[in-house]
Amino acid sequence: MVRFDDVWLKYRTQPRSGERGPADVLRGVSFEIPDGGFCWLTGPSGAGKTSLLKLITMTEHPNRGMIEILGTEIDKVSRHDAALLRRRIGVVYQDFRLLGHLSAYDNVALPLRLARRSENKIRTDVTEILHWVGLSDKLESRPAELSGGEQQRIAIARAVVSRPKLLVADEPTGNLDDEQAQRLMVLILALNKLGTTVIVATHNHGLVARHPAPRLDMRDGRLTRHD
Amino acid sequence: MTKRVDYLGLRFALTDRLLPVLVAAMSFLAALAIAGTLATTTLALQWQGDAASALTIQVPDPATPAASGGATRLAAVQAALQGTVGVANAQLMAADQVNRLLEPWLGADVAQLALPIPAIITANWQGAARPDGLAAALDKVAPGTLVQTGITWAARVAALTASLQTCAATVLLVVALVAGALVAVATRSGIAQRREAVEIIHGLGALDADIADSFAARATLLTFTGAVIGTLLALPILFWLATLAAPFSGVAARAALPSLPPALWVALPLLPLVAACIGWSTAQLTVRGWLRSLA
Numbered sequence: 010m011v012r013f014d015d016v017w018l019k020y021r022t023q024p025r026s027g028e029r030g031p032a033d034v035l036r037g038v039s040f041e042i043p044d045g046g047f048c049w050l051t052g053p054s055g056a057g058k059t060s061l062l063k064l065i066t067m068t069e070h071p072n073r074g075m076i077e078i079l080g081t082e083i084d085k086v087s088r089h090d091a092a093l094l095r096r097r098i099g100v101v102y103q104d105f106r107l108l109g110h111l112s113a114y115d116n117v118a119l120p121l122r123l124a125r126r127s128e129n130k131i132r133t134d135v136t137e138i139l140h141w142v143g144l145s146d147k148l149e150s151r152p153a154e155l156s157g158g159e160q161q162r163i164a165i166a167r168a169v170v171s172r173p174k175l176l177v178a179d180e181p182t183g184n185l186d187d188e189q190a191q192r193l194m195v196l197i198l199a200l201n202k203l204g205t206t207v208i209v210a211t212h213n214h215g216l217v218a219r220h221p222a223p224r225l226d227m228r229d230g231r232l233t234r235h236d
Numbered sequence: 237m238t239k240r241v242d243y244l245g246l247r248f249a250l251t252d253r254l255l256p257v258l259v260a261a262m263s264f265l266a267a268l269a270i271a272g273t274l275a276t277t278t279l280a281l282q283w284q285g286d287a288a289s290a291l292t293i294q295v296p297d298p299a300t301p302a303a304s305g306g307a308t309r310l311a312a313v314q315a316a317l318q319g320t321v322g323v324a325n326a327q328l329m330a331a332d333q334v335n336r337l338l339e340p341w342l343g344a345d346v347a348q349l350a351l352p353i354p355a356i357i358t359a360n361w362q363g364a365a366r367p368d369g370l371a372a373a374l375d376k377v378a379p380g381t382l383v384q385t386g387i388t389w390a391a392r393v394a395a396l397t398a399s400l401q402t403c404a405a406t407v408l409l410v411v412a413l414v415a416g417a418l419v420a421v422a423t424r425s426g427i428a429q430r431r432e433a434v435e436i437i438h439g440l441g442a443l444d445a446d447i448a449d450s451f452a453a454r455a456t457l458l459t460f461t462g463a464v465i466g467t468l469l470a471l472p473i474l475f476w477l478a479t480l481a482a483p484f485s486g487v488a489a490r491a492a493l494p495s496l497p498p499a500l501w502v503a504l505p506l507l508p509l510v511a512a513c514i515g516w517s518t519a520q521l522t523v524r525g526w527l528r529s530l531a
Contacts, residue, residue, distance in 0.1 A: 068439055070531050088444060096441030106436050110245040120440050122241060167440075 011042040011065060011175065011206060016074030018060055018230075034060045035071070036230040042208065042223075044174075047201045049217050050210040052227035058210040059103070061227070062179050065208065066100050067091055079174050079206075096124055099168035099205075101178035105160045107152040113139065113163050114148040120171040138166045141196065157184040165193060169200055176200060178209045182216060194220055244433045244447070246426060246454040255422045255455075256462030259515075262415045263466025263507050266408055270503045271474050271496075273404035275481055278497060280397035288390035291323065291359040291367065293374065294382040298355035302378060309378035310355045316377045320370065322363025329356040354382075361385065412514060419455050419518040426451060427526055438530055448523040452516045459515030463508035474500070 018035035035057050042048050050058050063069040064076055067083055076083050079097055086094060099120075107116050114135055121131045139145050142162040152160050161184045168176060176197065182190035194216065201207045211217065217224065226234035298310035307315070310328070317326045334356055335344075342349060361367045371383040427434060434447055478496055496504075 066439060068435075068531050092438075092441050092443045094441075095439065098441075100439060106432070106439075108243065108245065108433055108436060111241070111243070115241055118241075119243065119437065122243075123437065123440055123442050123446065 010044050010077060010080060011040075011208070012075075012077040013038050013040050013061075013064075014075040014077075015039055016064065016071045016076060018057075018064060018069065019072050020069075033072075034230050035064070038074070038230075038232050040225055040232060042206060044206055045201070045204050047198070047207045047222045048209075049222055049224040050208055050227070051212070051214075051217060051224055052233075054212075056227040057230040058227055059179055060230075061225075062100075062177050062208070062210055065175075065177050066098055067095055096120065096171065097174045099171065099173035099176045101161075101165050101168045101176075101181045103179040103183060105152070105164040107160055107163055107167075109152050112149045112151060113144060113155065116152070116163055117166045117170050119167060124171060134170055135166075138170045139163075142166045143192075158186065158189050161185055162189070162193075165196065169196070169205075172200075172203075173205060175206045176208070178207070180211055181209060182211065182213055190216060242450070243437050243442075244430045244450050246430065246450060255418060255458045256465065258418050259415055259459045259462030259511055260466035260469065262411045262418070263463040263511055264470045266411045266507055267467050267470035267474065267504060269404045269407040269411070270507075271470075271477065271500055273401055274497050274499050274503070275477070276397060276400045276404075279481075280393055280400075284390045284393045284397070287386035287393060289360045289362065290386035291361050291370075292384040293317070293357040293359065294354040294384075295357065295378055296352065296354045296380045304377070309381075312377045313374055313381055314357065316374055317357065317359060320373070322361055322367065323370070324360045324362050326357055326359040329358060412510075415459070415511060415514050416518045419459060419515050420522045422458075423451055423455060423519045423522040424526070426454075427523065434527075435530065438527070444524055444527045447527060448520045451523045452519040455515040455519035456512045460508050460512040463511030467504050467507045471504075 016035055016038045017033055019033045038057075038061065050061065052058050060069065064071055065078060067078070070084070078094060081090075081094055083091065083094070108119070111119070117135045117139060118131050121134060126134075136145065136148075139148060142165060144159060144162055144166070147155060147159065147163075150159075152163065155163065161181065165178075165181060168178070178197070181197070182193055185193060190213070197207055197209065198220070224234060225232055293313065295310050295313050298308060300309050301307070302309045302312035304312065314326065314328070317323050334353060338353070342351070361370075366387060367383070367385060371381075374381040374383060438447065474496055
């Protein structure tokens with residue numbers, strides 16, 4: 010379960026002289042997504058979608074309010090346990106965030122290596138997931154040698170290779186053509202059917218229309234719709 | 237078993253040349269400081285021992301009969317010295333020896349000047365306590381007899397040794413602090429260059445220890461390599477200094493080639509290990525401190 014209760018967020022940037030202090034990017038956000046649920050996160054640029062995803066992935070902390078991720082209140086966990094909790098969350102970033110000095114194989118293997126899985130298990134899982142995203146012939150390619158769509162698929166493979174309990178995707182289809190976007194949605198929905206809770210932030214209204222699901226709509230840091 | 241992968245790409249970030257070169261310079265200085273301390277301590281202990289045990293007794297009017305009658309004042313003092321526990325190797329300095337000592341001040345023919353030259357007896361003090369009562373005892377036998385000990389000189393040598401040791405320890409402390417600062421700066425620079433990679437693997441669930449260990453392993457390798465190079469570069473200079481010091485330490489008499497003191501052979505291999513410890517611990521502290529700024 011993912012639960013937000015009256016969550017406020019303000020970034021800790023120092024205002025320049027004469028400017029007002031930093032504004033709240035999230036204002037009293039409350040919602041709940043049950044285990045195994047699927048939810049769209051929509052809204053215009055600057056509405057606070059990415060900030061909300063950062064709170065879910067624990068790369069930011071709220072100034073106020075309570076957040077529960079996979080049954081754990083995040084302000085009550087130690088740094089060590091927070092790291093272990095992050096391993097149960099798969100994240101697809103808008104800008105892919107691949108490590109340029111590693112091959113596609115090593116990028117996808119990263120979450121498994123951090124979890125200290127055996128190399129045999131890693132080889133099986135990584136090969137399978139790269140086949141699934143259609144990149145089994147690019148194992149040794151570095152991100153710079155791949156197209157934007159291929160990099161996106163590597164990022165997705167990395168997010169799902171450890172079979173996370175929660176998958177968070179920020180504009181995952183932004184660099185994909187319609188066919189690739191459809192394939193990606195099939196993959197994400199398959200994971201959701203296997204029990205993974207999924208949250209997808211997108212601008213793509215066509216995609217949302219084709220795959221009806223509960224939706225969180227944001228405007229100016231507030232939730233304006235919660236199905 | 238999990239394969240070791242350079243997740244953070246630190247081989248591109250923590251500079252391969254600059255840090256080892258600077259650590260080599262620090263180790264070079266440390267090797268010289270350690271060698272200097274050991275050499276000073278060894279020589280000082282030797283000089284201190286010699287000076288502290290030396291006794292010089294001046295007997296004025298040595299040929300005059302002693303107050304007790306019978307023998308001369310010199311013979312009375314010599315007899316008293318023989319009977320004193322702790323006094324050893326008492327020897328009367330020959331007249332020509334005394335003349336040679338006085339020659340710079342009184343000229344070549346001291347005997348012609350008819351000056352009252354005292355007899356001089358040298359001896360060693362081997363007693364456990366200071367020879368405080370000796371001067372009074374000899375003054376009773378032959379009034380005016382002077383006893384000089386090397387204790388004052390020994391105290392001065394001890395003070396000088398302590399000062400040199402403090403200086404060397406300060407040099408070593410400064411070298412260690414500078415080495416730590418170099419590692420901290422290099423690590424911070426590495427973090428700045430690989431910040432995105434650190435944030436990515438942190439987001440994927442890496443423990444602080446995973447990230448800190450990666451930086452620490454790299455810093456340890458670079459500081460160890462630098463320290464080995466610096467220590468090896470110091471060796472020729474240490475052998476050259478050992479050659480210069482050989483006449484004072486008595487090594488030349490025993491060996492065809494100068495050798496380094498055994499303590500130095502123990503201390504020098506420790507330098508790369510100490511440098512590696514500084515590299516590891518500084519990188520750990522720096523990275524863990526920075527990671528606390530991440531959520």
